[in-house]
Amino acid sequence: MGLAKTEIFTDQQNEISLFAKVLGHPARVAILQHLFKMNACICGDLVNEIGLAQPTISQHLKELKNLGLIKGNVEGTSVCYCIHKDNWTAMKSVLTRFLDQDLTEDQDCC
Amino acid sequence: MGLAKTEIFTDQQNEISLFAKVLGHPARVAILQHLFKMNACICGDLVNEIGLAQPTISQHLKELKNLGLIKGNVEGTSVCYCIHKDNWTAMKSVLTRFLDQDLTEDQDCC
DNA sequence: CTCATTAATCGTATAATCGCAATAAACAAA
DNA sequence: TTTGTTTATTGCGATTATACGATTAATGAG
Numbered sequence: 288m289g290l291a292k293t294e295i296f297t298d299q300q301n302e303i304s305l306f307a308k309v310l311g312h313p314a315r316v317a318i319l320q321h322l323f324k325m326n327a328c329i330c331g332d333l334v335n336e337i338g339l340a341q342p343t344i345s346q347h348l349k350e351l352k353n354l355g356l357i358k359g360n361v362e363g364t365s366v367c368y369c370i371h372k373d374n375w376t377a378m379k380s381v382l383t384r385f386l387d388q389d390l391t392e393d394q395d396c397c
Numbered sequence: 398m399g400l401a402k403t404e405i406f407t408d409q410q411n412e413i414s415l416f417a418k419v420l421g422h423p424a425r426v427a428i429l430q431h432l433f434k435m436n437a438c439i440c441g442d443l444v445n446e447i448g449l450a451q452p453t454i455s456q457h458l459k460e461l462k463n464l465g466l467i468k469g470n471v472e473g474t475s476v477c478y479c480i481h482k483d484n485w486t487a488m489k490s491v492l493t494r495f496l497d498q499d500l501t502e503d504q505d506c507c
Numbered sequence: 508c509t510c511a512t513t514a515a516t517c518g519t520a521t522a523a524t525c526g527c528a529a530t531a532a533a534c535a536a537a
Numbered sequence: 538t539t540t541g542t543t544t545a546t547t548g549c550g551a552t553t554a555t556a557c558g559a560t561t562a563a564t565g566a567g
Contacts, residue, residue, distance in 0.1 A: 290526080291526095300423040303420065307417045310413065313411050314555090316406075323499065329513090331512095337405070340558085341514070345514060345515055346555080364512055364564045364565060366514060366515090378496075389485055402555090439544095441542095450527050454544095473543085
């Protein structure tokens with residue numbers, strides 16, 4: 288149904304997949320990398336930097352904002368976006384714990 | 398168009414997003430966690446463990462296998478799945494480097 | 508107030524994803 | 538060979554995701 292059955296999974300599993308999902312598009316990866324590199328960036332610069340139309344970038348920014356990974360400050364007619372460091376760290380913690388489970392379990396199969 | 402414009406992004410950005418995308422569904426997260434916990438698992442056990450139909454599990458397993466995160470050994474009529482440790486480590490390295498970019502850049506915006 | 512600039516929203520076309528019933532394929536056992 | 542077990546594949550409907558043109562909203566400049 289194109290609809291994930293989130294109710295049969297744990298909160299942790301859903302949280303991991305939500306974070307991973309928002310990173311699951313190269314445009315959003317590129318936006319985040321650019322925000323880190325520039326330390327801050329107005330929306331128009333991202334449109335120029337990445338080769339996508341302005342509504343498309345705006346839509347990706349919205350998804351990143353909905354998950355709390357970035358925040359935007361209105362500066363005149365433009366909007367300055369930057370990484371929400373606390374939330375980024377929290378996400379990193381969740382994903383790293385998942386990725387590091389190979390360290391806590393011994394593998395000797397197949 | 399429902400189609401990501403991968404050609405305008407770097408190989409690194411596309412690689413990150415591909416790995417993240419496969420982790421972007423709670424069923425695949427649950428499968429991986431169970432494979433780590435059990436150290437190995439036949440397909441039928443995953444169907445029982447997770448509350449999804451057998452074709453759905455099989456489809457998620459296929460996606461994990463396509464990216465190389467798991468491998469499957471045929472054992473009679475059943476198939477034993479387990480984590481592909483080398484590829485898992487490689488993925489972890491790619492994602493960790495992306496997640497840790499906040500450590501290499503100073504943040505003082507917004 | 509008018510105009511230009513910038514970003515968000517709306518609407519829509521297209522494609523991908525999710526889930527599962529039905530079926531096929533592969534294998535073991537009798 | 539026939540039967541049962543297990544997994545993969547096919548086909549389909551429902552939903553979500555991606556991208557962008559057109560429009561709207563908000564602000565600053567003149």
